[in-house]
Amino acid sequence: MMAKQVQQDQLYIGIDGGGTKCRATIYSKQHGVLGTGLGGPANPLHGLERTLESIMVSTQLALQDAGLRVEQVHELNAGMGLAGVNLPALYDKIMQWDHPFQQMFLTTDLHTACIGAHEGQDGAVIITGTGSCGFSIVNGESVNYGGHGFAQGDIGSGAWMGLEATKAVLLDLDELGPTTRLSGTFKSHFNTLTAMGIAEQMAGQPSSVYAKLARLVFDAAEQQDEVALSIVTQGADYISRLAKRLLENNPPRLSMIGGLSEPLNKWLDPEIAKLVELPKQPPEMGAIYFAIKNVEQDLIKAN
Amino acid sequence: MMAKQVQQDQLYIGIDGGGTKCRATIYSKQHGVLGTGLGGPANPLHGLERTLESIMVSTQLALQDAGLRVEQVHELNAGMGLAGVNLPALYDKIMQWDHPFQQMFLTTDLHTACIGAHEGQDGAVIITGTGSCGFSIVNGESVNYGGHGFAQGDIGSGAWMGLEATKAVLLDLDELGPTTRLSGTFKSHFNTLTAMGIAEQMAGQPSSVYAKLARLVFDAAEQQDEVALSIVTQGADYISRLAKRLLENNPPRLSMIGGLSEPLNKWLDPEIAKLVELPKQPPEMGAIYFAIKNVEQDLIKAN
Known part of the structure; x- marks a missing residue:
């Protein structure tokens, strides 16, 4: 009975790591957004320890905000967008993390930003803040341009x-x-x-x-x-x-x-x-769509 | 008798600090260059401790090369050209150093490079290596342009x-x-x-x-x-x-x-x-000319 309920209304957490803050949103398909949390810097290129700490802080605050118990972290299916995980070494390091979630799906912050902006559909985004870069995903193929960092790239940022x-x-x-x-x-x-x-x-x-x-x-x-x-x-x-x-x-x-x-x-x-x-949804919602897609694909494969 | 001899043939050391090495040359007006020494990095902007250490290493090696005793460091009139000492705070810090020399005269590495290039006479220099900048000294007035550092200045470097x-x-x-x-x-x-x-x-x-x-x-x-x-x-x-x-x-x-x-x-x-x-002399000779000028001005004032 319990297992069936979970399957019907999985809990998701979308995490968007950034150079100054980390945003987390807990979501279920039935009830929508349940709660949000804000943590400190979470750019693994500037420190892995700090990133994982900020992820946990934002997660705990989101659980609290959603009225969920601390232990329910184990029920969360996490989607996570982090800078630099296009580098296989960094991707592997974070995937080796002994995380508390039910499952964890990791991709770049560009990817989750793009998925969020287009509410899970194909599209392209240009990010211009402190840095600049472009990303698109069309029919499962993603490309990115720019984003080579200060001071050698990031023109227009x-x-x-x-x-x-x-x-x-x-x-x-x-x-x-x-x-x-x-x-x-x-x-x-x-x-x-x-x-x-x-x-x-x-x-x-x-x-x-x-x-x-x-x-x-x-x-x-x-x-x-x-x-x-x-x-x-x-x-x-x-x-x-x-x-x-x-x-x-x-x-x-x-x-x-x-x-x-x-x-x-x-x-x-x-x-x-x-x-x-205009972007339809923020990057942390993109991270949720990313997790949902992966969980559902796994279910299809399992059946 | 001894005092008179010292006055007639003062010992000078010229020190040119740089980002990768520190050059020292010991010189007397009667005998010319007596010895040289080479030490490690001596850019006080990248570390004061290290700079003072490199100055002492190059000084000791120059004393040895000149066939002088270690204690004779106290007889040396030091001229010193270091990056960043145009900043009053850094100038004061180095002048507060409990140095072993008879006297120490401090100026920028640009100044000693310029004095060296023109054998103690007025002139201008452009330095283009890792960085770039321009310096001139004419009738006691010095100016400098550029040299604002990587990545915001140093064009042409x-x-x-x-x-x-x-x-x-x-x-x-x-x-x-x-x-x-x-x-x-x-x-x-x-x-x-x-x-x-x-x-x-x-x-x-x-x-x-x-x-x-x-x-x-x-x-x-x-x-x-x-x-x-x-x-x-x-x-x-x-x-x-x-x-x-x-x-x-x-x-x-x-x-x-x-x-x-x-x-x-x-x-x-x-x-x-x-x-x-072409530059006539290297920066460490410029540092020697700088020390000589200061010592002789002090003598004139004293008489």
Whole structure:
């Protein structure tokens, strides 16, 4: 009787790991979303221990929020989207984890974001936040472009814009490049009058710190600053090319996700901008769809 | 008698600290160079303890090479050029060091390189190796441009070229940028067929690792690869602008120092290229001239 009930209304947990937080959502097909939880950083490329800890924290909070008992973690079918698990070594390491779930299905954060955006259906996504990349899944085939990391890739991302702006300001202050109103903005922002004062504060900073400068670039572009316009246009052109590359695979939908999708939109190729549709569901729901699909496939195989 | 002899033929040590090694040269005006020593990394921005240790190792080796006794370290007037001591906090920290020398005179590595290149006279230098920057000293006034560090500054440097080439290859392999023969070269160099394979190996690498790719860019430029030509030309154009900026102060001489000065030369603005003269002495001799000048000024003040 119990086994049958479980089979009829399996419990799922969708986990979306990110560089700053980890989101977990508990769901059943009959009752929909039962509860959610928020944990700390969960990017295994920046630390596996921390990632697993954040997954457990968000899971426990989601169980509590759903009014479930702590032990019911063993009843959860987990779908999980994490950065970097396209690397077989990292995938294997996480799959070797002595996890508490009934089952665990692991894929990349891009994959779950894409599944979420299109409510489990085929489609393509472009993610532009601190970093940037493109992903599509069509008829079971996935491809991804970009996402090569700061400072060598991730064109059009917040970190890229912040870095390009910093380079331009340092050139201007040395009188070795075009003048830009960004120089005045940066002087105030960094509370310094010199190029060296800015360079020192930014040297060795992670991409997240550069990404915080992106809004200054958009502001200056709005004010028709040539240098800022050139940065925003270059970034948006890359994102438009990325979109066209993804469209070659004929995904039925295209969404943009991340903090820069809204400010970038008006700078995109108009042909692309009009194709972009809002994501239907967040990545943690994508992780749930991923788990459901795997559980149901296993059931089909078992019968 | 002894005191008089010391005054007549003071012992000097010139120390040039760098990111990978520390060079020390012992010198007297009467006898010229008495001995040299080579120590480990001595960039205080990457570690003060290590820097002081490398300074002492190179000093001891130079004393030994000069046939002097270990205790004679107390007779040495030290001139020292170190990165980052333009920052008052770092300058003060090193000056607070309980050093074993008779006296210690501290300045930036740029300053000693410039004094060395022009044998103690006024002049300008451009340094292009892993990083890049410009420095001039004319009538006691020094200025410097660039040198803002990887990845936000140091245009035209080895690390900058390596990064630009990596960006171009990743774009090409994603079919989101122009094709370049650098892609084939990088695939062999990194023993991988994919953009992600290259991105993973370069992610988070220090500037020195990017700088090692610079020679591949020069090779491809020689073979008329458009992308490599554009990188080398952009880098050389910046160095030419940097030179013109330094020439505004009317330095009597201009030298280029560092691993990229030779390969870059043919790509410079011909007006600049023909002005560039070879450095007369290495930076550690510049550090000696710096110490001599300070000791002699102190003597004048004392009399």
